[in-house]
Amino acid sequence: MKYVTEFRDKEVAEGVILEINKVVAEIKKNPRIKLPIRLMEICGGQTHSILQYGIHSALPKEVEFVHGPGCPVCVTPIETINLALELAKQPNVIFTSFGDMLRVPGSDENMFEAKAKGADIRWVYAPSEAVEIAKQNPDKEVVFFAIGFETTTWPITEALCIAERDSVKNFSILPTMVRVPPALEVILSDPECIIDGILAAGHVCTIMGTEEYEPLVEKYNVPIVVTGFQPIDILTGVLLALLQIEEGRSDVENAYGWVANSAGSTVAKSLINKFFKIVDRKWRGIGLIPNSGFGLRDEYLKYDAEIKWKNIHARKEPEPNKYCGLVLTGKIKPTECPFYKKECSQEHPIGALMVSSEGACAAYFLYNKDTGESK
Ligand code: SF4
Structure with missing residues (x-):
């Protein structure tokens, strides 16, 4: 097991940057390769690391990061936020959520504002905490706002296991979990796609395995490097992606091998498969993506808050x-949004990307205050 400081070592980072510069020098000699090289990091955690540690500034100007959709708070559409707010305001309901979600604006208000008006909304760090709240409040209905990618879907199954084992009948989830590969397919199949390589999210692959990305590489001929979140992880991912581009290869490579492997976690995947089936899911700013979400299987619909309160509907806007x-x-940078730092700020957010701890706009706002630029 490695310690985090090893992945922030300045000398190691400088060594990898040197190698990156050598590969870029070779790439520049190759007229077949168009510049700049655009690499999309999928996860918002990677985006924050890139901005926080200035990795974008340390790379040669021929390499550019394009920020991807990997922030679960950011991709949850406004109608789902509206539905969550409606559920939270029902009498006898304790609504639980990860903290990031509480500041995301719905059409009229966010959850902090609803809480101030009397809704019983509680911040939890893990889905299993919501089950404990349900056990402690048997006369209330406890709902957990189940957002997340594959990485978070697995701890949600832990909460369902506890609820099932202990026959907790007053616990349910609002399932909005999403899957990375179908969203990537949407981005890669766009005729205007400008991405030359992808840094996939290591923690997702720890659960699902790297093999999920093989069909995308074959179909779209784009290198995918599974990458972690610390500076050395990200720089190594960049180096491996650039080497593939220089050599004209498109493979799935794993730069996060100390945690992720090809098959992923069989235990986590079997629990996900036990409770959930793959469903279509609507994404903010993208729309409905086939097979891009997890929904409860028929035998577990008793834990589905939308079924328990089937007369409550999302306000669609x-x-x-x-x-x-x-x-x-990845079509524009946060600084290209006309609202950035004007109408939209951390104090007065318009979009979830400005308030989520993994949001790209929040990363620019927090770490790039002076220049407002990505380079
Ligand atoms: S600055 Fe605000 S409105 Fe613009 S993209 Fe970011 S979150 Fe959305």
Whole structure:
């Protein structure tokens, strides 16, 4: 097991940057390769590391990061936020959520504001905490706002296991979990796609395995390097992606091998498969993506808050602007949104990307205050 400081070592980082510069020098001699090289990091955690540690500034100007859709708070559409708020305001309901979600604006208010008006909304760090709250409050209905990618879907199964084992009948989830590969397919199949390589999220692959990305590499001929979140992880991912581009290869490579492997976690995957089936899911700024979400299997619908409160419907409204979707799909940088740092700030967010701890706009706002630029 490695310690985190080893992945932030300045000398090691400088060595990898030197190698990156050598590969870029070779790439520049090759007229077949168009510059700049654009690498999309999928996960918002990677985006924050890139901005926080200035990795974008340390790379040669021929290499550019494009920020991907890997922030579960950011991709949850406004109608789902509205539905969550409606559920939270039902009498006798304790609504639980990860903290990031509480500041995301719905059409009229966010959850902090609803809480201030009397809704019983509680911040939890793990889904299993919501089950404990349900056990302690048997006369209440406890709902957990189940957002997340594959990585978080697995601890949600832990909460369901506890609820099933202990016959907790007053616990349910609002399932909004999403899957990375179908969203990547949407981005890669776009005729205007400008991405030359992908840094996939290591923690997702720890659960699902790297093999999920093989069909995408074959179909779209784009290198995918599974990458971690610390500076050395990300720089290594960049180096491996650039080497593939220089050599004209497109493979799935694993730069996070100390945690992720090809098959993923069989235990986690079997629990996900026990409780959930693959369903279509709507993404903020992208729309409905086939097979891009997890929904409860028929035998577990008793834990589905949408079934328990089937008369409550999401207030359907168009997204407040197109720019959040353009940032989520890597088509623009946060600084290219006309609302960035004007109408949209951390104090007064318009979109989830500005308040989520993994949001790209939040990363720019927090770490790039002075220049407002990505380079
Ligand atoms: S600055 Fe605000 S409105 Fe613009 S893309 Fe970011 S979150 Fe959305």
